[in-house]
Every structure is written in structure tokens, then in C-alpha cells.
Amino acid sequence: MDEPVKGLQELDQDKEKALENIRHKLALLPDLPGCYLMKNSKGTIIYVGKAKVLKNRVRSYFTGSHDGKTQRLVSEIRDFEYIVTASNMEALILECNLIKQHHPRYNVLLKDDKTFPxxxxxxxxxxxxxxxxxxxxxxxxxxxxxxxxxxxxxxxxxxxxxxxxxxxxxxxxxxxxxxxxxxxxxxxxxxxxxxxxxxxxxxxxxxxxGGHEEIKKELQRKMQEAAEELYFERAKELRDQIMSIDALMEKQKITMADAKDRDVFGYAVDKGWMCVQILYMRQGKMIERHASAFPFYGEAYQDFLSFITQYYSDNPALPQEILLPAEPTGTETGEDGSEADAKEGADAISGAAELQQWLGVKTLVPQRGLKRQMISMAEENARVSLEEKFRLIERDEERTSKAAENLGAAIGLESLSRIEAFDNSNIQGTNPVSAMVVFIDGKPAKKEYRKYKVRTVEGPDDYETMREVIRRRYERVLKENLPQPDLIVVDGGKGQISAAVDVLENELGLFIPVCGLVKDDKHRTAQLMVGDPPEPVHLPRDSQEFYLLQRIQEEVHRFAITFHREQRAKSMVASRLDAIPGIGEKRRKLLLKHFGSLKKIKEASVEDFRPLSIGDKLANQIINALRDEES
Incomplete structure (x- = not known):
């Protein structure tokens, strides 16, 4: 049987076995509150949730249809565990602690829960x-x-x-x-x-x-006394302090008569993302807001409550009151909103009650009035923040795509979608390698990057290296009918361009435009060269097209130099072992596979070599040789 096919069959069997195990465990779930932990094929916890009834909530993941992001989560689940709690509040606290302990990739993670001053x-x-x-x-x-x-x-x-x-x-x-x-x-x-x-x-x-008004009155009294006693400098200092208090407390947008400290929460969801807005009200005045945006994979309102739980888990400076929105129910409402008042928010009120019991802070889900208006304000801010985020992404994509289009126009191409760029890396001809990166519509397509070990070139010959790599790449493109690029970019000037064009046209019969990126003395993108013979093309340095070329050159150089360092490190390890008498290629590979690194070989004892059928004498020679070399 073909090896890849056999591997796929084994994977399918493992998956089926895991799902069968899940079906058996689902039948044993209790009708109790608690937390559940979803695991992937490696046993890593990828999602933590809480439930009032574990049996119903966990089963819901494996029955019915789900949206795309939930399907992605479910597709990775291969096992689950659950922990029964005495109450919903205990489940809330336990969920928070488990998320902070395991950092599951599909949970809402409050990464900045300790960044507030x-x-x-x-x-x-x-x-x-x-x-x-x-x-x-x-x-x-x-x-x-x-x-x-x-x-x-x-x-x-x-x-x-x-x-x-x-x-x-x-x-x-x-x-x-x-x-x-x-x-x-x-x-x-x-x-x-x-x-x-x-x-x-x-x-x-x-x-x-909240006692700043009383303190301000006391400062005003002292200022009057200082002025009457002709201590004008002291009076001016006190006046400045009063003005500073006014300036500090002036940043208000809404004022409540009761002068309470409140945190007002609102959230919005779109395209698999959630934005949570917190409006800070201090002494009855709204002084500032904070926004957090992140992808979410569970139920929107439950993930919103999870965010709040994490936010307050390490927060000792609690407000006097917390205001939460009701959970959307999709209920039709009359003009007076009476039906909504009667039906919506049962889960929200339950969640608020659990938070209130845990934090000891009054937690409300207001349905009308000024408090409801403040929540609406937070929700509207969250919605606007998400829209702004997506507009910025769309604008960036539009600018990137336009840059590729303008670059094509500058070098005389009708369309420019796919760019393949090459760079060579070696140190005085040792461990020569090359790398290729692909940009599609101005964005990197990392799955299509390729690495090349140079096979036929001796010494530091950049032109011959370019010829070999171009030949190998586009022979394969022709043989496997792979997509051809609209433009090939090489790192270098006339020599590299000529080498690439010669292989493409004279050996392979391909007529693909080739351009070169010339660097300045500080190794930065300086000039674009195109044509046969190559001529410089002027691009303004502040243009999006020039910025795109810089990104391409930096990316292919990064990819090539990283690959070269990997190969050089492997070469150094091989040469150090090969220098030891009695170690050939077979034993070298065996040692590295067994120990993993030179450091572990050097730190091993003679006994550790015996499973490899290496005698004590040779083992001592290996250890001593590596230790002597280091000293």
C-alpha cells in the first residue's frame, strides 16, 4: 500500500475511534452544573466551558448544525472531560480559573487582564x-x-x-x-x-x-485665607490645585445624580469577532472607556460573560455597581417594548446574579431608563469599533492590491497578481542555499514558499546558483502544471537577471518577465531593474509600490537566511561528530536521533550509549572529544 494512503487510513481510524469514545461518554453525562474541557488529538485542552446542565450543553456540540467557527472547534475535538460543581456560581469561578491555567486557543482570553493601572x-x-x-x-x-x-x-x-x-x-x-x-x-x-x-x-x-467636592471646598477656604494674609504664592498654588481637580473631573459625557462608581459593559459581534466596551463611571461621571476586540468560538453571550469573569478575577478595586446588557433573544417587541421586558434576558439576569454573588457587587441588567441608555451607548461604541476594524482591514487589502496593480503598470504588465521572488544565501560558498517566496495580490502566500539546497555549484557563485534554482523551480512548474507567476523577482542586478532570463527562455521556453532588486550600501532596497538589457525603473520611495518591493525583498531575505542558518548548524554538528574516529554517517544519524543534540550527547553517561550498541570505549571517546573541543 502507498505510504501516504496508509497514513490517511490510520488517521481516519484514529478519528473514528475517538468519536466512538466520545459517543460512549456522552451517554454518561450528569444532569448537573459544572465545567467541561474539550481536547484535541494530542490531548491539549482547546476549549473550556461551563453549563447549568452538563448533559445538555456538551451534547449540543455533537448534534445539529453549527456555524463555521463552531464547526472548526468541533472538528478538532477528540475527547472531553468534565468537572461537576455544586452551583452555577462555582462553575463560573472554576471556568475562569481553568481558562487562566490552560489558555485554550478557542476561548476568549483576556490577555490584558493585568495591564490596567x-x-x-x-x-x-x-x-x-x-x-x-x-x-x-x-x-x-x-x-x-x-x-x-x-x-x-x-x-x-x-x-x-x-x-x-x-x-x-x-x-x-x-x-x-x-x-x-x-x-x-x-x-x-x-x-x-x-x-x-x-x-x-x-x-x-x-x-x-468621590469626595473631591468637599476637598475642593476646603482648598478654596485655604486659598481665601492665604490671599487675605497676603501669602499670594500659596494662594496661587492652591488655586492651581483647584483648577487641576476641575480639569481632572471634567472629562464627563454622562452624569448620574447618585455619584456612584459604575462599570458599564456592552458588546457587539460580527464576522466571528467580538468587541467588548467598558464605560468607566466614577463619582457618577463617565470619565473614560476601554475596548477589547478578539475572535470568539462559543456562544456570544456566554463568551462575553467569560470575558467579564476574567476581567474581575484579579481586580481588587471593584466599582459599586456593574451594568450588563441583556442576552439577545430575537423576540418581537411592541412599540412600548413590553414584550421584550417580559421575555428577554433570563440567562443574562442569571449570569448577573452569579457575578453579584461572587464579587459581592450589585450587578444589574437594566431594561429601561438612563442605565439602559448607558448600556446602549457601550453597545454602540462596540459596534462602531468593530466596523472600524473591518474597514481598516478592507482598506489595507485594497491598498495592497492597488500597489501590485500599480507596480505592474510601472513595468509594462497588463495584470500583476502572482509574484515569485528568489534570494541566495551562503558564507564564502559554504552551505549554499536559496529560497523562494510567493506574493499573491500583494500579500504573502506562505504555504507556497519553497527552500532549495544548492547541488551543483562550488564556491560563492551567485549567478550559477540563480541558474540552478530557476531551472529546478520552473522545470517542476512545467512538469506538474503549476501556476506560473506574472513576475519573477531576483535579489540582485543585471547579472542575476540575465542568468534567470537565459534559463527561462533558452532552456525552458518560458517568457516570464524578470526584474531585479538592487540594494544600497546599507542593504536596503534601492532600485528596481527590468527588461533585456535591464534598465532601472524609477518608483517614488514613498509610494505603495516601492513599499511592496521592500516587503518582498525583506521577506525572501529573511526566509533564505533562516534556512541557511539551519543548514549551517546541522553541518557544524555533523562535522564535529565526523571528526571522532569510529563515527561514520550511520552512527552520526543514530546518535542525533537518539539524543537530539550535541549538548545531550556531551552530557550523557557511558551507560546511555549502550542501547545504540556502542561500547564503553567508543562512548568515552565521543564524550571526551566533545568536552575537549568545548574547553
Whole structure:
């Protein structure tokens, strides 16, 4: 039997065996809540999910029809495990922990769950105020998260001016500049009572928790006193602090009368992608938003809840209230929305209840009013973000395709879709290799890249290397009726172009345009040469066509040099073993297959060589030779 056919049959048998095993396990699933872990043929966990009823949820993957992205997930499943939990809330927490532990490729992964900045009042005898992205269980007080580092730094900058906590990481031996400008109490040289620290910490806490209006009134009172006593510099400093507070709190778009801290969530899905928008409301004011976009493979709303669970799993600075959208149900609604109020969002409310129980934070799914408007605003922002993402992708594709079209026009081709580019690599003629990359409509087609070990050329002869590789490539194109390129690109000038054209036209009877990319003294794309004899073609350096040529040249050079390094490394290993008496080609291959690398051979004991039928004497010679060479 032909080997490839035999291999395919064995794969089909393994798949059928795995699916039969899954069918048996499905029959044993319990009617209980829990988490399930889907595995591929290698035993790797590729998806983690939770279910109120494991039996129903897991079976749903293997019955009925699915959309394209879910089919992709299901096609890789070869086994599954499940863990029963006591409640839906336990399943929610367990799912979050399993996702963070295994990083399954088909789950929504919150890659930036620790990138949000926080303000922190340290738990030290002499506390400091700092911006941090690491949240530790160190009894410090954390405030945030802030949407970006700038917002956190600006808030810290204001508080540093208002409250004289120490700024240094290590206590100095003498007072610093901050003491002289009134921003530090100099605990390095003076005793600061704990009561003073408690008072400052309490005021900072009050400010960050919404008490900025009271603090602003107190600053205004002090400013009036300073002005009346003719301390104008102090009055100006206090006025600047008041203006900074106003500027910091001015970034509002919606205001709620109750001045609560809220996180408002909304999401949108399109083309297998999800965008989650978080609107941050602090002291009743919307100060900023954050967006995360990612592909998803499960059910949209469940993956949305999974994102929220991961987001809050390491977040100690929780808001007072979390607002979530209802799960879409497709229900027809009347003008007053009464039917929607009655029917939609049962699962959403259940998910909100589980989050509330776990986090200890009021979690709502509002159906009407201003809170519902805020969720609609978050959902609209998510939808716009996704549309913008796809427009940028389409624009990039359009620009890339247009660049290829313009390049074709510049060199006199009616159409230019497929480009094949070649580059040679060697060091003084040793381990000569060549590589080919393919660009279709201006984009790399990596599955069609090819590598070539040069067979017939001795020494560093770039022209003959080009002739050999062009001959081998296009003999195969003719023999196997493969797609022919619209343009061949070689790395070099007139000599390389002439060598390629000679082989194509005189030996193979192919008339494919060939151009050369000439580099400058800094090894960057400098000029395009086309024709017979080759002549330079002027392209503006800031044009998309020139940028496309740069990408092609950089890509083929990267591919060739990587292949050359691989071959050189193998050659060095072979030569070091071949230099040892008693080691021929057969034993060298056997040693490398058994140990995997020279390092492991060198670190092996004499006993480790016995399974290879290598005696103790030869084993000692091998080990000593490699160790002596290194020393």
C-alpha cells in the first residue's frame, strides 16, 4: 500500500475511534452544573466551558448544525472531560480559573487582564502613593482601574501636590527637593506621627472615592485665607490645585445624580469577532472607556460573560455597581417594548446574579431608563469599533492590491497578481542555499514558499546558483502544471537577471518577465531593474509600490537566511561528530536521533550509549572529544 494512503487510513481510524469514545461518554453525562474541557488529538485542552446542565450543553456540540467557527472547534475535538460543581456560581469561578491555567486557543482570553493601572497607597510605616499594574495581597489600598496610564499619572501628580507623602523608594539619609517645595514631610530626618499619616491617607481615600467636592471646598477656604494674609504664592498654588481637580473631573459625557462608581459593559459581534466596551463611571461621571476586540468560538453571550469573569478575577478595586446588557433573544417587541421586558434576558439576569454573588457587587441588567441608555451607548461604541476594524482591514487589502496593480503598470504588465521572488544565501560558498517566496495580490502566500539546497555549484557563485534554482523551480512548474507567476523577482542586478532570463527562455521556453532588486550600501532596497538589457525603473520611495518591493525583498531575505542558518548548524554538528574516529554517517544519524543534540550527547553517561550498541570505549571517546573541543 502507498505510504501516504496508509497514513490517511490510520488517521481516519484514529478519528473514528475517538468519536466512538466520545459517543460512549456522552451517554454518561450528569444532569448537573459544572465545567467541561474539550481536547484535541494530542490531548491539549482547546476549549473550556461551563453549563447549568452538563448533559445538555456538551451534547449540543455533537448534534445539529453549527456555524463555521463552531464547526472548526468541533472538528478538532477528540475527547472531553468534565468537572461537576455544586452551583452555577462555582462553575463560573472554576471556568475562569481553568481558562487562566490552560489558555485554550478557542476561548476568549483576556490577555490584558493585568495591564490596567491602579493608584496604590502602600502598607508601610511611611506610606507612598504610586501607580502600579500589579495587584498584590499586601494590605495596601488600591484605587482604579484607570483606563490608561496617563489618567493614573495625572491623578497621582495632583495628589502629590496636595498631600506630602514620601516620594522616594528607599529612605535617603538627608532631605530632598520634595521637602523644600512642601511635598514631603521628610520622615528620613523627622519623626512623623502615625495620626498624620492616617489623616492624609483618609483624605486621599475620600478624594479617590468621590469626595473631591468637599476637598475642593476646603482648598478654596485655604486659598481665601492665604490671599487675605497676603501669602499670594500659596494662594496661587492652591488655586492651581483647584483648577487641576476641575480639569481632572471634567472629562464627563454622562452624569448620574447618585455619584456612584459604575462599570458599564456592552458588546457587539460580527464576522466571528467580538468587541467588548467598558464605560468607566466614577463619582457618577463617565470619565473614560476601554475596548477589547478578539475572535470568539462559543456562544456570544456566554463568551462575553467569560470575558467579564476574567476581567474581575484579579481586580481588587471593584466599582459599586456593574451594568450588563441583556442576552439577545430575537423576540418581537411592541412599540412600548413590553414584550421584550417580559421575555428577554433570563440567562443574562442569571449570569448577573452569579457575578453579584461572587464579587459581592450589585450587578444589574437594566431594561429601561438612563442605565439602559448607558448600556446602549457601550453597545454602540462596540459596534462602531468593530466596523472600524473591518474597514481598516478592507482598506489595507485594497491598498495592497492597488500597489501590485500599480507596480505592474510601472513595468509594462497588463495584470500583476502572482509574484515569485528568489534570494541566495551562503558564507564564502559554504552551505549554499536559496529560497523562494510567493506574493499573491500583494500579500504573502506562505504555504507556497519553497527552500532549495544548492547541488551543483562550488564556491560563492551567485549567478550559477540563480541558474540552478530557476531551472529546478520552473522545470517542476512545467512538469506538474503549476501556476506560473506574472513576475519573477531576483535579489540582485543585471547579472542575476540575465542568468534567470537565459534559463527561462533558452532552456525552458518560458517568457516570464524578470526584474531585479538592487540594494544600497546599507542593504536596503534601492532600485528596481527590468527588461533585456535591464534598465532601472524609477518608483517614488514613498509610494505603495516601492513599499511592496521592500516587503518582498525583506521577506525572501529573511526566509533564505533562516534556512541557511539551519543548514549551517546541522553541518557544524555533523562535522564535529565526523571528526571522532569510529563515527561514520550511520552512527552520526543514530546518535542525533537518539539524543537530539550535541549538548545531550556531551552530557550523557557511558551507560546511555549502550542501547545504540556502542561500547564503553567508543562512548568515552565521543564524550571526551566533545568536552575537549568545548574547553
Amino acid at each position: 491602579y493608584l496604590k497607597i502602600t502598607n508601610e510605616p511611611h506610606p507612598r502613593l504610586e501607580v502600579t499594574r500589579r495587584v498584590l495581597k499586601d494590605k495596601a489600598k488600591y484605587f482604579g482601574p484607570y483606563p490608561n496610564a496617563y489618567a493614573a499619572q495625572q491623578t497621582k501628580k495632583l495628589l502629590d501636590r496636595m498631600y506630602p507623602l514620601r516620594k522616594c523608594n528607599v529612605m535617603p539619609k538627608e532631605v530632598c527637593l520634595y521637602y523644600h517645595i512642601g511635598q514631603c514631610m521628610a520622615p528620613c530626618v523627622e519623626e512623623v506621627p502615625q495620626e498624620k499619616y492616617d489623616e492624609i491617607t483618609q483624605e486621599i481615600q475620600s478624594f479617590l472615592s
